[in-house]
C-alpha cells in the first residue's frame with residue numbers, strides 16, 4: 001500500500017476515499033448492489049489523516065468519481081459493448097448504457113432510411 005505524497009495526490013486520495021465511503025454506505029442501505037469492494041477503514045484512515053493535514057473532499061468529487069466507478073458495469077444497449085470490450089474502432093460512454101459508436105449511428109438513421117426508401121421507389 002502506498003501513501004499519498006504530493007498535495008495533488010492527497011486531494012485525489014481524499015476525494016476518492018470520501019466517495020467510496022459514501023458508495024459503501026449506499027450499498028449497506030441496498031441503494032447500490034455490486035460494485036468495487038471498499039476498504040472502508042483504510043478510506044476513513046486517509047480521510048482522518050488528510051483532514052489533519054488540512055485536506056477536505058472537493059464539492060464535485062462525487063460527480064467526478066461516481067461515473068468512473070459505476071461505468072464498469074455498463075453495457076451498451078445497442079451493441080452490447082462494455083468497458084472491457086469496446087467497439088472495434090474504440091468508443092466511450094455518451095450516456096449510461098449507450099456508447100459513442102451507437103449514438104453516432106443513431107444520428108445517421110434518418111439518412112439511411114431515406115436512402116432505402118429511394119431505392120425502393122426506383123425499382
Ligand SMILES: [Zn+2]
Pocket residue numbers: 076077078079080081098099100101102103
Ligand atoms: Zn454501442
Ligand SMILES: [Zn+2]
Pocket residue numbers: 076079081086087090091092099100101102
Ligand atoms: Zn461501443
